[in-house]
Amino acid sequence: MPRHITLTVAEAREAGPGIRHLTLRDPDGWPLPKVRPGAHLDLQVPGLGGRSYSLCGDPLVADAWEVAVKLEPQSRGGSAWVHGLEQGATVEAAMPRCTFPLAAEATRHVMIAGGIGVTPFLAMAPVLERQGADWHLHVLYRAGQPCPQALAPWIAAGRVTCHDSTRARRPDLAALLGAHMPGLQAYCCGPLAMLEGFEAATAAWPEGSARIEHFTPPPLPSDPSARPYRLELARSGVSDEVEAGGSLLAALRALGAKVDASCEGGICGACEIRWLEGEPVHRDLILTPERRKTHLMACVAQCASDRLVVEL
Amino acid sequence: MPTEISWTGQVEHLHITARAFLPMQPQQQIKLIAGEGIEGDRYRIGVEQGFYSEKPEEGRQVTLFEAEVLETILRDYKIELLPVEHRRNITTRGVPLNWLVGKRFHIGECLVEATRLSVPCRHIEEILEKQVFNSMVHRSGLNCRILEGGTVRIGDSIRPA
Numbered sequence A: 001m002p003r004h005i006t007l008t009v010a011e012a013r014e015a016g017p018g019i020r021h022l023t024l025r026d027p028d029g030w031p032l033p034k035v036r037p038g039a040h041l042d043l044q045v046p047g048l049g050g051r052s053y054s055l056c057g058d059p060l061v062a063d064a065w066e067v068a069v070k071l072e073p074q075s076r077g078g079s080a081w082v083h084g085l086e087q088g089a090t091v092e093a094a095m096p097r098c099t100f101p102l103a104a105e106a107t108r109h110v111m112i113a114g115g116i117g118v119t120p121f122l123a124m125a126p127v128l129e130r131q132g133a134d135w136h137l138h139v140l141y142r143a144g145q146p147c148p149q150a151l152a153p154w155i156a157a158g159r160v161t162c163h164d165s166t167r168a169r170r171p172d173l174a175a176l177l178g179a180h181m182p183g184l185q186a187y188c189c190g191p192l193a194m195l196e197g198f199e200a201a202t203a204a205w206p207e208g209s210a211r212i213e214h215f216t217p218p219p220l221p222s223d224p225s226a227r228p229y230r231l232e233l234a235r236s237g238v239s240d241e242v243e244a245g246g247s248l249l250a251a252l253r254a255l256g257a258k259v260d261a262s263c264e265g266g267i268c269g270a271c272e273i274r275w276l277e278g279e280p281v282h283r284d285l286i287l288t289p290e291r292r293k294t295h296l297m298a299c300v301a302q303c304a305s306d307r308l309v310v311e312l
Numbered sequence B: 001m002p003t004e005i006s007w008t009g010q011v012e013h014l015h016i017t018a019r020a021f022l023p024m025q026p027q028q029q030i031k032l033i034a035g036e037g038i039e040g041d042r043y044r045i046g047v048e049q050g051f052y053s054e055k056p057e058e059g060r061q062v063t064l065f066e067a068e069v070l071e072t073i074l075r076d077y078k079i080e081l082l083p084v085e086h087r088r089n090i091t092t093r094g095v096p097l098n099w100l101v102g103k104r105f106h107i108g109e110c111l112v113e114a115t116r117l118s119v120p121c122r123h124i125e126e127i128l129e130k131q132v133f134n135s136m137v138h139r140s141g142l143n144c145r146i147l148e149g150g151t152v153r154i155g156d157s158i159r160p161a
Helices: A078-083 A115-131 A148-156 A173-177 A192-201 A248-254 B067-077 B122-128
Strands: A005-014 A019-025 A039-045 A049-054 A065-070 A090-093 A108-114 A134-141 A160-164 A184-190 A210-214 A229-233 A239-242 A272-277 A295-297 A307-310 B009-016 B025-027 B029-033 B062-066 B090-093 B104-107 B110-117 B142-148 B150-153 B157-160
Touching (some): A108 A115, A108 A192, A192 A210, A229 A248, A239 A248, B009 B150, B062 B067
Parallel strands (some): A108 A134, A184 A210
Antiparallel strands (some): A039 A049, A039 A090, B009 B025, B062 B142, B104 B157, B110 B142
8 A cells, every 4th residue: 555645855945944845746736734833744764764853834835835944963864865856756654643732622822942943833823824823933043044934934023933042042941931820822843952941941830831742752761661562463463472561563563463663752643553353552752531542652562461452 | 025115316426536645626517437437537457546446446436435324423423424424435325235236236326236235444534633433433424336338417316226
């Protein structure tokens, strides 16, 4: 089965220091699936698998998706591959997923971006503006403004404030956010240290009023209570032992199951599967309590019972 | 003696798409090609680019879905599933699709033969971001092969052969 969407690189250009911006289209120009602001695209990197990048174009544009990717020399290889793509290249991608949605019920939206973390907010901005929403975006960066072409009209409109930490002291996140008030929704996308600062600044806020999007999966704490279990695939009937703390995703694949994966850290949603029996230990960061009753993220989940049966 | 039910229905919506995952495109009319499929659709035999194209199936040349099912899914599950979203080609009204496996019937000027009931797929939940799978079980439409091709238009009658 074609598990992926085939796309053509319609345009490739620089978009700030070390940032490559791609416009992706269907090879024949057909409209692409609708996406929600805050969605990310898992590009299939040859030899590496899926790598998640936030879609940064206006979701109303039906026939093009945009991503902006910063070259990270220390990364797992995805950004280097993106930076080598030229106009006309063909790429494959999984269906976009939105794990960082806008809060529909909010009356004011305050967003904080660290560097290339601006990308999901570039997709949210036109949506909020069309809704007539009250919103503001703070972009913090050090080595030059990310995506300056996309930010320019929002800066001119007074919607975006840029904070260049090479020119002025890095602002205090709590001061940017202010005190919580009814209807206020805060968002943050950036490096781990910034997310931790954001979480600290919003720790006393009402549940759900501050949302974060990770660049890369945070390291999982080691789990001293992890135990071995028997993994069974309901459809094929095959099974195998998984050692304590072993990767469920790897075990599934060893049993012949085809499971997509991208972040492999429980934040992107690519490896979501349905479970049928057992007692999964969910260690992802995105499934709701309700969803966990039927689904798990294979990249990080473990099992607290002797046996885990999944719908594969 | 089994009772033959009497029915006539009509075409309410028409949709095709060129490739898996891409949104279905509404059409005023579609061209059915005998033994192959629909011009421009992902499951036309010979040019297949559908989600299940690696599982070839001769009887999947055109697919149908009842408008009435969309209404009952809304009523019973409070899920709004639109004609553009069920990913079958022809949305029908007044046609008892689940009764027609193995039967031949006319769609406008075309003649088709129903090969099997369609089954829902989790793939649709991925595309729609709607938890609609369970609501579609046992009423997910009909797969047909095309015996006599031609043009199908919105409003065309559907009737037993």
